[in-house]
Amino acid sequence: MPTTADVTISLSLRERMQSARNVLVLTGAGISAESGVPTFRGGGNTTIWKGMPFDVISSARMLQTNLPAVWEWFNYRRRLLAALKPNAGHLALARWHDRFDDFTLVTQNVDNLHQLGGSREVTELHGNIWRARCVECSTRYNLFENEVVGDFKEHEVDESDEELPPAPICEACGNSLRPDVVLFGELLPPGVFERATEKAQQCELCFVVGTSALVYPAASLPEIAAGAGAYIVEVNPERTPLSDLCDEVIMGKAGEVLPLL
Numbered sequence: 001m002p003t004t005a006d007v008t009i010s011l012s013l014r015e016r017m018q019s020a021r022n023v024l025v026l027t028g029a030g031i032s033a034e035s036g037v038p039t040f041r042g043g044g045n046t047t048i049w050k051g052m053p054f055d056v057i058s059s060a061r062m063l064q065t066n067l068p069a070v071w072e073w074f075n076y077r078r079r080l081l082a083a084l085k086p087n088a089g090h091l092a093l094a095r096w097h098d099r100f101d102d103f104t105l106v107t108q109n110v111d112n113l114h115q116l117g118g119s120r121e122v123t124e125l126h127g128n129i130w131r132a133r134c135v136e137c138s139t140r141y142n143l144f145e146n147e148v149v150g151d152f153k154e155h156e157v158d159e160s161d162e163e164l165p166p167a168p169i170c171e172a173c174g175n176s177l178r179p180d181v182v183l184f185g186e187l188l189p190p191g192v193f194e195r196a197t198e199k200a201q202q203c204e205l206c207f208v209v210g211t212s213a214l215v216y217p218a219a220s221l222p223e224i225a226a227g228a229g230a231y232i233v234e235v236n237p238e239r240t241p242l243s244d245l246c247d248e249v250i251m252g253k254a255g256e257v258l259p260l261l
């Protein structure tokens with residue numbers, strides 16, 4: 001993997017950073033990797049949970065058939081995240097809000113680390129792991145600081161086949177709560193992708209940071225920006241299906257590359 005010493009920022013990109021007014025950044029799990037958040041894919045691996053690929057446990061189908069198991073997986077991830085902090089990549093992007101006239105930060109991450117790093121107006125395509133919502137009336141609940149919802153208590157991951165605690169219950173209508181994240185097989189929250197698309201069409205400079213660019217429609221945003229004439233820059237230690245579309249590919253870690261920009 002390239003180290004900071006190997007990464008050079010082209011003169012062309014430096015000039016574009018100086019003059020650009022309208023910049024869009026799309027981030028994925030890779031930007032949080034240096035905070036200690038495991039990525040889903042990359043390095044030839046795929047996350048497995050209790051013998052299931054993550055896209056099975058994180059699916060609309062699992063929500064229908066075994067909501068407690070879905071809660072267990074997201075509880076596990078929330079516990080993991082609770083101890084983690086934003087890294088230099090998140091902090092660098094937080095400064096970009098003041099640096100450009102029009103800056104749009106779009107993330108596929110549900111980990112809230114951009115917000116903790118000081119970013120405002122983060123467009124979350126896939127929701128946020130620190131929220132729950134009612135499957136019926138859509139009332140939303142904040143899960144920060146391990147807040148207990150209804151009778152629901154955090155529980156340890158149990159590798160045995162013992163029955164899992166039931167899903168937490170909505171205080172407003174008595175139906176089940178679910179994590180407020182987009183699962184495989186579900187649509188994005190209404191309006192969110194449309195707003196991101198509009199910004200992608202307007203930007204001059206578009207960065208694609210730490211995403212395997214395999215999940216659509218998120219991965220189409222750089223394509224839309226390129227189609228509208230933007231200069232596209234990828235930051236990732238590995239090449240992705242979008243690399244060929246990019247004007248520049250910076251092979252490196254987000255936490256090392258973004259502060260150099």
Ligand code: OAD
Pocket residue numbers: 027028029030031033034039040041042043055108109110126181182183184209210211212213214215235236237238240252253254255
């Ligand atoms: P992936 O796990 O698919 O891809 C992570 C990418 O980050 C890979 O391309 C790695 O090479 C790269 N990477 C690793 N370390 C990095 C670092 N330090 N700096 C920069 N890049 C690094 O994650 P996403 O593309 O975000 O969906 O996955 C997209 C969606 O699939 C996620 O939002 C999630 C998942 O299912 C939902 O939660 C709905």
